[in-house]
Amino acid sequence: MSLPPAYLEYDKRGYGQDIGRYDWRLAKDRAPVRLKNARQVAAMIVIPCEYHPIDPHKTPFGHPHGMVTPFPDLRHFTARDYGNRVGVLRLLDALKSAGLKATFPVSAALLTRARPLAEAIVGDGHELAAAGLHGDAIHHAGLSESEERAMIEDVREAFDAAGFHPTTWLSPARQESFATPDLLAEAGFTALLDWESDGVPLPLRTRGRPITALPLLNELDDFKLLVERKQTEDLWTDQILEAKDYLKTEHDRHGAQVLGFTLTPFVAGQPFRMRSLVNMLAEFAGDEAVWCARADEIVKAF
Amino acid sequence: MISDPNLYDYNPYRDRPKIEWPGGKKLAFWIAPNIEFYEFDPPRNPKRPGWPRPAPDVTGYSQRDYGNRVGHWRLMELMDRYGLKGSVSLNVAMCDHCPEIIESCNERGWEFFSHGIYNTRYSYEMSEDQERAVIEDSIRTVEAATGQRIRGYLAPALTDTTRTLDLIAEHGFWYTCDLFQDDQPQRVKTKTGRLCSMPYSLEVNDVITYGQLAMDPWRYGDVLKRQFDQLLEEGETSGTVMCIPLHAYLVAQPHRLRPFEEALKHITAHDEVWFATAKDIAGHWREHYWDTTQDDLEKKGLATGGTAFEAFER
Numbered sequence: 126m127s128l129p130p131a132y133l134e135y136d137k138r139g140y141g142q143d144i145g146r147y148d149w150r151l152a153k154d155r156a157p158v159r160l161k162n163a164r165q166v167a168a169m170i171v172i173p174c175e176y177h178p179i180d181p182h183k184t185p186f187g188h189p190h191g192m193v194t195p196f197p198d199l200r201h202f203t204a205r206d207y208g209n210r211v212g213v214l215r216l217l218d219a220l221k222s223a224g225l226k227a228t229f230p231v232s233a234a235l236l237t238r239a240r241p242l243a244e245a246i247v248g249d250g251h252e253l254a255a256a257g258l259h260g261d262a263i264h265h266a267g268l269s270e271s272e273e274r275a276m277i278e279d280v281r282e283a284f285d286a287a288g289f290h291p292t293t294w295l296s297p298a299r300q301e302s303f304a305t306p307d308l309l310a311e312a313g314f315t316a317l318l319d320w321e322s323d324g325v326p327l328p329l330r331t332r333g334r335p336i337t338a339l340p341l342l343n344e345l346d347d348f349k350l351l352v353e354r355k356q357t358e359d360l361w362t363d364q365i366l367e368a369k370d371y372l373k374t375e376h377d378r379h380g381a382q383v384l385g386f387t388l389t390p391f392v393a394g395q396p397f398r399m400r401s402l403v404n405m406l407a408e409f410a411g412d413e414a415v416w417c418a419r420a421d422e423i424v425k426a427f
Numbered sequence: 428m429i430s431d432p433n434l435y436d437y438n439p440y441r442d443r444p445k446i447e448w449p450g451g452k453k454l455a456f457w458i459a460p461n462i463e464f465y466e467f468d469p470p471r472n473p474k475r476p477g478w479p480r481p482a483p484d485v486t487g488y489s490q491r492d493y494g495n496r497v498g499h500w501r502l503m504e505l506m507d508r509y510g511l512k513g514s515v516s517l518n519v520a521m522c523d524h525c526p527e528i529i530e531s532c533n534e535r536g537w538e539f540f541s542h543g544i545y546n547t548r549y550s551y552e553m554s555e556d557q558e559r560a561v562i563e564d565s566i567r568t569v570e571a572a573t574g575q576r577i578r579g580y581l582a583p584a585l586t587d588t589t590r591t592l593d594l595i596a597e598h599g600f601w602y603t604c605d606l607f608q609d610d611q612p613q614r615v616k617t618k619t620g621r622l623c624s625m626p627y628s629l630e631v632n633d634v635i636t637y638g639q640l641a642m643d644p645w646r647y648g649d650v651l652k653r654q655f656d657q658l659l660e661e662g663e664t665s666g667t668v669m670c671i672p673l674h675a676y677l678v679a680q681p682h683r684l685r686p687f688e689e690a691l692k693h694i695t696a697h698d699e700v701w702f703a704t705a706k707d708i709a710g711h712w713r714e715h716y717w718d719t720t721q722d723d724l725e726k727k728g729l730a731t732g733g734t735a736f737e738a739f740e741r
Binding site: 127128131132133135137138139140141142143144149150151152153154185186265266267296299300301302303319320321322323324338340342343344345353354355356360363364365367368369371372375384 | 466470480482483485492493524525544553557643644677680681682683
């Protein structure tokens with residue numbers, strides 16, 4: 126038994142991360158950010174509106190929110206579609222009542238299929254972001270650079286054609302290739318929701334202009350907590366509120382930090398979850414230490 | 428029984444020779460922050476991919492980075508407040524990548540033990556020479572960075588070979604954290620040395636409680652208190668060990684740290700507890716109970732002899 130000698134060669138074993146995208150920097154050593162509006166926590170609510178095709182290729186893997194049973198999986202197709210036609214409008218109403226702004230990454234495929242959704246998002250003053258072509262158009266290292274570039278161009282063209290010009294991007298299933306940030310920056314995107322590496326916005330180096338990674342917390346993802354972990358709606362919202370209160374306790378020493386979490390329309394927009402959600406949003410709205418903002422605003426403020 | 432690896436003798440948890448921890452304490456408590464580096468694009472091991480998703484697994488990688496740059500400091504400062512020293516389960520390449528973390532732990536008198544080079548380089552399929560190279564690299568790297576001679580081993584991502592335990596015993600290690608068979612240290616049957624299995628409590632490891640068992644932060648805090656209360660009560664009969672294995676990318680998330688603090692508050696409020704490092708616990712046990720345990724097993728007719736995996740192809 127033996128592995129090839131290269132298994133014990135460590136080319137990148139040196140100071141800092143083993144990637145060139147950003148430098149190693151400790152949270153405790155960075156200059157604390159004091160927001161101009163004097164708020165202590167920047168809450169970034171992300172509402173991913175993805176279109177999941179009923180006949181996915183599942184390459185290199187199936188989107189966790191995508192189809193589950195053999196074709197035609199009407200059950201999951203329609204349950205996801207519920208999110209984009211019913212759930213998301215409940216979320217929009219709840220945000221409006223609380224007076225809060227959010228970021229909505231939307232699949233390009235929804236721009237024509239669900240045009241009123243994009244209009245409602247923009248009409249309420251939220252940020253319309255790009256979530257790739259659709260839930261089965263996953264970016265991965267098995268694509269050639271020209272294939273991936275073409276996908277991103279298709280997304281850009283679809284948004285342009287619809288009259289929208291998003292600057293924030295969330296990858297389908299938060300999966301990337303090694304070149305994704307380069308290609309996104311070339312296509313004019315300035316903020317990226319795939320990387321959780323720091324508690325504050327983190328500029329990523331690319332071949333061209335930088336793109337800023339904003340921390341969207343994986344561990345507070347609503348699909349993960351409510352569907353995969355089968356937690357109750359109150360337990361879910363209590364954890365988000367706990368994170369908010371905890372980050373406030375760190376403000377004196379470490380400055381303002383970002384609290385990014387998802388409200389996925391087909392998950393968070395269920396009727397039985399609305400009471401907890403509305404209560405949670407009211408706590409965010411009523412907390413003078415918290416600034417609920419769009420990703421594009423947060424990038425500029427830090 | 429052909430498939431029995433003969434790692435240790437069967438030793439029922441009743442009527443064992445009484446363990447007393449220094450100062451007459453009943454429970455030896457240690458805390459094991461895992462300080463890990465997962466490579467962005469690891470080489471492929473034929474038995475297991477480096478990440479659950481195809482590389483680059485941006486969410487997995489960046490969450491672990493968050494653990495090192497943000498979470499570690501939260502956890503370390505919390506432990507400072509309760510006077511707890513960590514015994515660090517270390518991917519030793521962290522000494523090269525993020526030396527600030529290693530220095531901050533070393534200054535506090537924390538112990539380091541090896542958890543392999545990277546958590547993305549598994550032991551499966553390694554030759555004996557390759558595995559020796561990893562162990563020797565671990566000893567050398569930690570000694571150069573901290574002056575400490577490591578005495579413990581937790582195989583990277585819990586990937587052992589049939590040789591691992593013999594090799595670490597041969598290299599003068601005192602304990603392994605890879606065996607989960609007991610709440611007290613036990614003898615491991617290696618060809619040389621005095622290797623003990625150190626309780627590492629996988630069931631209260633945050634990877635298990637937050638990942639597999641899907642606990643919420645308050646439930647995890649409660650589990651830790653219950654684990655402690657029970658082991659402390661049993662420590663009246665014979666000294667027990669409680670370990671909390673942790674990962675800053677999980678436990679030090681902003682929604683989880685305060686409930687964890689409640690558990691530490693509960694645990695540190697007891698004075699029948701020996702707050703120790705794994706090395707201290709292993710050292711004390713090897714010195715005072717290694718022979719006693721064997722004598723007891725022999726007296727009870729439970730000692731079977733031999734060494735681990737000898738019936739298996741090496």
